[in-house]
Amino acid sequence: MSKSFTRRDFLKKSSMAGIAALMVPSAFLAACGSTQESTIPQNSGTSGSGKKITIGFIPLTDCASVVMAKELGIYEKYGVDVEVTKEASWASVRDKLLSGDLDAAHCLFGMPFSVYTGVGGAAGSELPIAMLLNANGQGITLSKDLVQAGFRDIQAAKSVIESAMAERELTFAMTFPGGTHDLWLRYWMGAVGIEQSKTQIITIPPPQMVSNMQVGNMDGYSVGEPWNGVGVRQDIGFTHISSQDIWQDHPEKALVLNKSFSERTDELKGVMKAILEASQWLDDLDNRKEAAKVIGHQAYVNAPPEEIENRLLGKYNLGGDLGEYVYTDDYMLFHKGGNVNFPRKSHAMFFMSQYVRFGYLNNHPDYEQIANKLIMQDLYKEVAAEMDIAIPDDDMKPFELKIDGAIFDPEDPAGSLEQYGGA
Template sequence: MQIEKDIVRIGFNPLTDCASLVMASVLGLDRKHGIRIVLSKETSWAGVRDKLLTGELDAAHALYGLVYATHLGIGSARRDLAILMNLNRNGQAITLSRRLVDEGVRDGAAVAALSHARELRWAQTFPTGTHAMWLYYWLAAHGVHPLREARVLTVPPSQMASNLAAGHMDGFCAGEPWNHRAVMDGVGVTIATSQQIWPDHPEKVLATTADFVRRNPNTARAMVAAVLEASRWIDASAANRMAMAEIISAVQYVNTGKDVIWQRILGHYEDGMGRSWEDAHSMRFHHEGAANFPYLSDGMWFMTQQKRWGLLKASPDYLGVALKVHQTALYKEAAEITETPIPASTLRSSVLMDGTTWDGKDPERYAGSFDIHM
């Protein structure tokens, strides 16, 4: 198998869920599969998108919704993108300002009551991304219209805790370790985890352009194989997760204390309001391959939410678009190389926090089923 491009430049944002890309490089799993991963630390999701489109990056740690928005021409020039694999499940959160907790706001119902009385300022990391969708879904499930009863800002993930401390927002939704950073700094509390919104939800993906996959299928397959092996290594033991936390805490990666990363990586949660628990749905990087398979239904869900909130003006061909974006055949080849289990179906069923079931079978009906929408 001839590798078309042996050096691949992969962009990432400083978040815990970039870990499988970092470990693929650090452990030499990229070289095992005939490529060399050169990591590029980025400062925003918009920057990741733009560098993918110009070719400055070959691939990237990316948001599901960013990929679909770009593919459908929402907020940028339309360009065919490709999802090679899922990088992780779970492990994001909604953080509320300590100031509001001191006013007695300690749960979703209290947030809703306050939101009906005054406009709260929330931040997410990209207008069409996962964090915007988790935030909107959570607010709407509590009876708050996120686009009419809130002011929503876009802030890079690593700047969330500092902006919360400065009083620029009342809360935010972002990936770890920035929610735990806010708790440790005493400036915020975890009012909800993303896995409470959707247990075992899809999160980041390994994305590239459709053109890259067409020109470099063997390179793309090698990337997936290397990252699958790194994902398996991370999930193999608590010791591996601790070692990973130590490595990614370095300045060239996440640039924060390993103590900010490791607790939630091991499922140890505290919310900053006196509650602690062991989370059965904490961040997973492999989960016997289930966390990595690019389920078509996962991608379609983000399109249903983009339609719900008016980001998509008309209903897309949900399944047709997902089939085009998700490189399931290439993924299965890499899974076979790495002896990674493959699920029986490209669709999966989940029950979200409001009791609704999402199984990907009737996305248009699902998108139109919500009481709160644009």
């Protein structure tokens, strides 16, 4: 088993070589902080094909394993020459993965299924999933005028939102049709009892959520950290619910691949091993302060490190005078002994079933065929075995959604929808 980087390793590396992203000229960093795609300066390395491997990321806290594998020199350790690039939106990530401008990306777990089924792209387009990057740590922020909805209070939310809807149309934002943030928003709305057809749901890139809320473009948004925490910090809203309160330890971001790169197995395995090692490093809470400082920089997430750090540690200032809530075992996770990283076919089936439930698809897709096509489970098992990482035995077993107690049975995706009143 490879030995994960310790805090001392990180500090030693930082003092000897510096953090590349923090040492680039200020003019370059200013450009990186814009909404345009930008490339972070890299150290040279060697990959099996001699080609640089380009991995995209969106400015979100959960890009940490992809970024820290670079900053800690772990990609180099596994012999792959990786460049990480900051991207503007999930649609841009999708297009670049399909075109080959990106070899891989920190990506919404739901995107490959959304694209393949035609919800969020050209139907039949393949974006394979190599592994999961994290679980938990997303949230729904509501505007301050809805603060009576409170924190995790479904009944209060129903009353407050129905009252507001009687006076005007409400607008909520998510980040990509059929993606994780979209599903958390729609699933929450279903649990609350909000009729989605009577609201407007718009698509906004994650880093633009706060600014759009500031100018009144929406009444709430579903997004990853740090943008819920930043919304509280800037006093534009409050955290109503976190995604782990909807589905504890849910799949969130994945390492999603360009189809051609998925066939460059030796290099891909090197990338996966590096990210797995970075994931282990991140799940040591003593390392999260250092990680927050790095990814908070303008070249990466461009947000206050203390805001990133607090929610990485499960400490949530809720805003709206609601106080603080501390998550003790279900904050954002990157590894959890391998339970996070294993790509489950059952989770793919759940996402596709919800596309039917929410009207994205008129007919049930071929759940098993699509899951088998897009999830590279055999390759993950091979990599995990080489790193002595345990493989969970819960795939294709029923699981429960925390917010409403619904049970999803991957052996009967269509039947599982009946508990919501049919679909």
